[in-house]
Amino acid sequence: MASDRPGEDTIQDPLFILETGEVYRNPTEVKMSQIVLPCHANHCGELSAGQLLKWMDSTACLSAERHAGCSCITASVDDIHFERTIGVGQVVNIIAKVNRAFTSSMEVGILVTCEDLYTDRQWKVCHAFGTFVARRTEAGKVQLKQVIPRTQMEQMEYSLAAERRRMRLIHAEIITDLLSSSTAQLGECQEYQDAVPAERTRVESVELVLPPHANHQVSTFGGQIMAWMENVATIAASRLCNAHPTLRTIDMFHFRGPSHIGDRLVLKAIVNNAFKNSMEVGVCAEAYQGGEPLRHINSAFMTFEVLDSDRKPRTLPRIRPEPVDGKRRYQESIARKKIRLDRKYIISCKQTEVPLSVPWDQSNQMYLSYNNVSALKLMAARNNWVLNSEKNKVSLYTLEENQMLCFKVETHVDVPAEQTFHLLSDLRRRQEWDRHYEECEVINQADEDDTIYRVATPSVSKDGKGQDFILLASRRKPCDARDPYLIALRSVTLPTHPPTDDYTRGEVLCAGFSIWEESSTVTKITYYNQATPGVLPYISTDIAGLSSSFYCIFSACSHFLEANRDSLAALPPSALCTVTRQDCHGPAPYERKSSNQ
Template sequence: MGMRGGGGPDGRGRDAATYRTPDRVGQVITIKAKVTRAFSTSMEISIKVTVQDMFTGIEKLVSVAFSTFVAKPVGKEKIHLKPVTLVTEQDHVEHNLASERRKVRLQHEDTFKNLMKESGKFDDPTCDEEEGTVSTRGTSVQSIELVLPPHANHHGNTFGGQIMAWMEMVATISASRLCRAHPLLKSVDMFKFRGPSTVGDRLVFNAIVNNTFQTCVEVGVRVEAFDCQEWSGGQGRHINSAFLIYNAVNDKEELITFPRIKPMSKDDFRRYRGALARKRIRLGRKYIISHKGEVPLCIHWDTGNQVSLSNGNVEALKSLAAKSGWEITSAVEKVGGIQVYTQPVAHHK
């Protein structure tokens, strides 16, 4: 399902898309989409993609995504949407989760800015002292595409799905330059449509590796659109940005461990810290959404439950300490050698 601008629903962005298994030639792909909730003038669409092997009959979930659309107004006034009718218990669950995702989406920019300010207080990981660290300069990729009629809808606006496909292409090349293997797209983080493009525009795609986290790598992609006049003047329009997360496997289908990144310039450090901040946001988003409705996210303290809360906190810390796979995200050498670690949250199926 490609998001589109103009002529009906207008695609504004994609909170996140998760890819669980790659599809291959000869398999049957089923795409299901539905409106989970309407928010006055916008709506959330949930998209699930499954693939079925025709020889074995086995069906697997390939991708889950949540997109936000607004109805394109005929005049200047916004179109107000009617609430979605909830029929089943699952409809109610998805309706509530859509609200949680919207909160995360609306708070994303402020949360990101706060995390970037916080990261400025920490020293960057001492990459200079580590062996095997690499620069990202060799991962920069640029591609230019001309928007033709087959790439656009009947209003002449470029299909969102086409832009996403071009973005994935340059991001995959960028990731492959780092891992020297065939990277597999794992997820897409906060894909946002900032403005439209039309037939005749030249789209410039710039991709580069921002950071690595053991077995995954983040690639940032920026898209600028140029009409003929803008192309002559060298001033384009920033229409899209996204951050794509990749894995890579070896001949034994085992995940490859990526080398640590060594930031060299101020822009490298900005992108390096930004990737750390986005990872922290992703972990928090996964935790909040996956646990919503299962257990309360917090328990208020009082004198009657202080003992049970203390015991529970101790047990939780012991359980966390026993887990493997922790990744260092930042360090403060000046204050007793404090190090901050994170651990990926597993998918809940």
């Protein structure tokens, strides 16, 4: 089956024309097109997800090697959500390109579409990000050359790649923290009548790694390992429901070690939990040669559905977990389901579909922070800003797109960028230069780089009430010289701070500062804001040219920064707020080291 509505998401392959008139193509881009044959398909005549993973990995690896100029290996693949299935006779088109290179690793973006040769239509199947590492050469560790983004889309992906890398680096630690905090509250597993014993779904299989399974460096293809893992996971899922399941999502794959020709790969899978319409299957891959002990290669969690004749998810039988480890996996799967929903809800939603305020809690902190920073980066990457007016070296730009008004204010200061970053990071000091900040208090120190504030602003009319905002402020230092310092702001909701009668609760979808170091002493500051109804009254007269309050405010900001350029008080909020968060919320939420350290 191709899709539920094959014509709905037609994919266009955009062309970029340079000023010279030439058609631009990313030098790292690799395309693969494969017609789906019966040997690639499952019993339903649909492309096997394992075969698709192999093609995706091969295409991405070729892109990575094109950029690196040497052989590369798969380090990890981010979460994959399969939106559609692909039928026999249809064409799979895969495009991979390097979004950003770091020291010896790089992020490769992978887009999979399906093409129906009879209707000449294409639609998206999935979008993934893989991390590849350049293998050492005889000269030693490889230092990758930088990627130079040429288009707006490439600039966006380049910028967001740094934030995705940050998430990967702390992914395992965060998941461990969230699972331990969540499972402690879940209690005992529920007993269901007629539940299927988990032991019935257990699968164990062994594969011998042969030359066709390996690359030219005799290491097993990452895609091949993923395909074998998908195979045993599908069998486990089938045993629960006595039907053929459809793979919907795969949590992040992380390769913990290499596998080589001659290895025996032991693959194990079991259904951890079954929900109403979906089930989670845990699967691991271990390798050995001869009498050596097993080496852990990979673990993953895959979510399956069983579709009825109308392509709707069927209700699934419940699972009875095994004692001890089975109950632990059962409980952890509930926490992982919540994490998956948070990721999908916060990160995967289109910007126009995200509600202004999202409930904050410890379990979704990482994803809210990612979304907060990513939204600001996407706004900053827009190249169609229009200069509205300029006064006293302060420029006001506007951007109207999709019935949404955005604005940015830009100025320069003679203050080092890092000092500017620290001074602007603590929103409590904004009262010193911004008359719109009547009150500002820290109400939660989420982690080292994320702080939740309550900000109160005066009324925009004589008789009206003031507004207050609950803001998540996410700070980011540059990943390298091609990145700015960032301070991203967005509204969140906290049960401890509901709206009150004294203030109208305002909301901020996306706002914040981008701070660029132009020299050791000169810094460019750009403030962005997506003008929501709660914010618009404060700036509408400026945009209409009827007021110059914003110029006065940002001139005051420049004076504030220059007056404090040598101040030692410009410390991160986390160094100042320990007492505050203890007073407001009891014990502090989980803390972790920043990936920048």
